[in-house]
Amino acid sequence: MVRNIDLPECVVFYGLSSLMEPPRLEEINEGFIHKIRFSLREGVKRLLNECKEVGTASLLLSEDEEDGLELMFQKAWERAIDSDGKGSKVLINSIHFRCLNSEFPLPPENDVSEADALDEYDEHIEFYNLQSRGRSPSPAFLLDCLRSVRIDPRGFGGSSGFSRGQWVEPRRCPMPTRTVVFVAGDWSPPLRRNEVDGKISKSFARDHCAAARAAGCRVVYLEQIKDDQTKKEGFVAIEDDAPTMALCDAVINTYGNDNPRDLIQPITLDAISTPGDYWLNPPTPRDDVGNSVNVDKLIDWFRSVRVLHGAVGNGRGAVSNEEENASKGEKMSEEDMKSILADLNRP
DSSP states (O other): OOOOOEEEEEEEEGGGGTOOOOEEEETTTTTTTHHHHHHTTTTTHHHHHHHHHHHHHEEEESSOOOHHHHHHHHHHHHHHHHHTTTTHHHHHEEEEEEEEESSSSOOTTTTSSSHHHHTOTTTTOOOOGGGGGGTTTTSSHHHHHHTTTBOOOOOOOGGGGTTTOOOOSOOOOOGGGGGGEEEEOOSSSEEEOOOOOOOEEEEOHHHHHHHHHTTOEEEEEOOOOOOOOHHHHTEEEEOOOOOHHHHEEESSSSOOOOTOOOOOOOOOTTSBBSSSSSOOOOOBBBBSOOOOOOOHHHHHHHHHHHHHHHHHHHHSSSSSSHHSSTTTTTTOOOHHHHHHHHHHHHH
């Protein structure tokens, strides 16, 4: 019996570090001025070109509210392309960039046709639109990003187009079960505070992995590459984290190289297909210990906890638009606290 092989419908790079090498400082004007230089990881250019050739969507997600994400990638891409510069503009238009402060649905690109623009505003697609309350380990931000892009579903058939039937489905967003999420565990931006418990965390790699699992995606972890220079330049070098690796479906230390003729690569679309080199069956939403979860209930729980933490931490009720418009000095009443606790205890 010949089994259908499902190529990934979307490849997600969760966090800038999953796509970029640890940054370097460039000296300008005899060492008096420095600027940070980002470079694509080896093998990323080949993988993105492969996605474009077969129609697999690619997403770069950042939970930092930075507007220059696309420009940062474009500069890194231009340094990675061949000397003739071919393909730079074509690829930059085929990868999607999403930040935590993005509001969904996003406006269509300027070069999108009118029919595609109408498709982007499908009224039947629901978004959580929680912004900072939907950050990992909640899967809300990741799921909103997947629902904000459209693909042409592939017909039944084998990998690399073998015996593939005609497309019969209309354009739709990628399915989480056919999405592969890459998370890096070797470096991260400077330290920041976790808004759920207020603690300082070195890395959000574990949260990214937990969010991808809960969303029902496959997770691939890039383990540590030792680099003492990274710490000196203000970025955080992360030690190998066995509990985080245990949340992932595969652990690698490189994407491979950028030579498309090299057939022996750790990561190709065929390798991360279902079934492929790393797994056999489609995933389901699951928690850190492998139990099935209800995604909507989990997202609502995270939202409630973050609303409560924000209200208690700020000493005021910030649980509704009416309260947000109230004066900053107003404290939360007992009735508001009871309402929040009842929401948390709701089955």
